[in-house]
Amino acid sequence: MIEALQFEFMQHALLAGVLVSFTAGIIGSLIVVNRMVFLAGGIAHTSYGGIGLAVYFGLPIFLGASLFAVGAALLIAALTLKKRHRMDTFIGLIWAVGMAIGVIFVDLTSGYNVDLMSYLFGSILAVSSGDIYFMVALLIVTLAIVTLRYRDILAVSYDSEYASLRGVNVRFFYTLILVLSALTVVISIKVVGLILVIAMLTIPVYIAEKLSSSLFSMMFLSGAIATIFTLIGLWFSYVYDLTSGASIILVSAVSLGIFLLLGKKSKF
């Protein structure tokens, strides 16, 4: 493994893994405590529409996917804030329509045979330095928001009705969490892919939730746990020549299983 680090693509892969995992841990915590996992799933899948459009118009993939995913997040926020009881229907719709748009636009792109699988399940060895900058920027923005506006986010997540009575702009923070989720999904396309990202946003968070007594510690703990899972997953993927995204997710799932078994024994 050590000798592999002399290759630039391996350095990029490791760096991307760490950056994405940490961001996913923080945003995943917000998604889980706000019961938004299904919403994040919808955004993740619909992002494929952005990839299709980017391929068709010859734009950078991250740009196309980001714009599309953020658009979907804003749409989902607007719809779910208005008609909360029909939320599942809207998300199911956005989920599938986005993917369909992606597939059609890739079809329409002549002479370009895009590898659908690499976006759905990740292709960590193809991380460019431009991608790394994008990941760093998102991590910094995320850290700034969750530390400076921690109390508003906490109030909205814990009890949104009470928060609005105390003058917190619930709509704004709800939308903000969804937009950050959308961007997190986009940066994780290369590391674990659009489909597997949901596991990355939930498994480390679930473990961290049990071990934390505040949302703040939960966010950073799940960031750390996600990073460890990613590094172990990448090691497996390198040594046994397996798909990186799937390796990371299975490492996380097995760890969760062990954690739950140990938890049952010691009864916390």
Add this chain to the structure above:
Amino acid sequence: MNVVEIHNLSFTYDKEPVLQNINLVVKKKDFLAVIGPNGGGKSTLLKLMLGINTIKVGSIRVLGKVPKDSLRSIGYVPQNTNVNTDFPIKVIEVVMMGYAEGKRTLFGYGKDEVICAMSALKKVGMEDFAQTKIGSLSGGQRQRVMIARALCTNPQILILDEPTSSIDIAGQRSIYELLRELNKNITIIVVSHDISVILEYANKAAHVNKTLSYHDISDKKSTFHTHGNDEHFCEIELLQMLGSENCNDCKEEPKWRAEA
């Protein structure tokens, strides 16, 4: 002094009338029990007082202002404090959510907030649990924390929606004892199902079922104790006792109740 004044208030959800022509005056240091059947509009009335629902017909004045402008003087304890118990949050953080005054620190919490929260926790007897995770408290303890959160604003009115719905009998009593204590300084409005208990503590009662009938029960309290061991009252008996003009549809005892 009138703390709450409601005039000719009507409210509809999607054409369905929920409240009709409501008039109500709550005086300072009243302990008002808002009772009535499920779906009768109790919670809606409460949400109108808090400015969560928008008033379409009629008016509400809270401390002489429209509800939205007097929110800082209202302490609110919502229903269902048992949801979200997995949430990783300490008791003191929950209480500090109620704090609305002063300028906010960039990181973490200010000293004044901590002091305010601790004194509110002391008032409800929960100061030893400040650093405990909210999920590990019992239903009754959690309800006390929610009351502390409402007290953190130094309210003149405390509004509680079904504060004892998921608490055992002993816990319910102790919540009401706490409210009685707080009532020495604060006006209290409680929406509740447990009529028999609440009326022991309240001095005014408002029965809400689309329309509202209001009763001063401060002198009738003794009546409720004379029923011996059976402390439970059904709504019908109660309304007959209070001589409600609103009880046209409940003259006959339903069969299942007569059998029981």
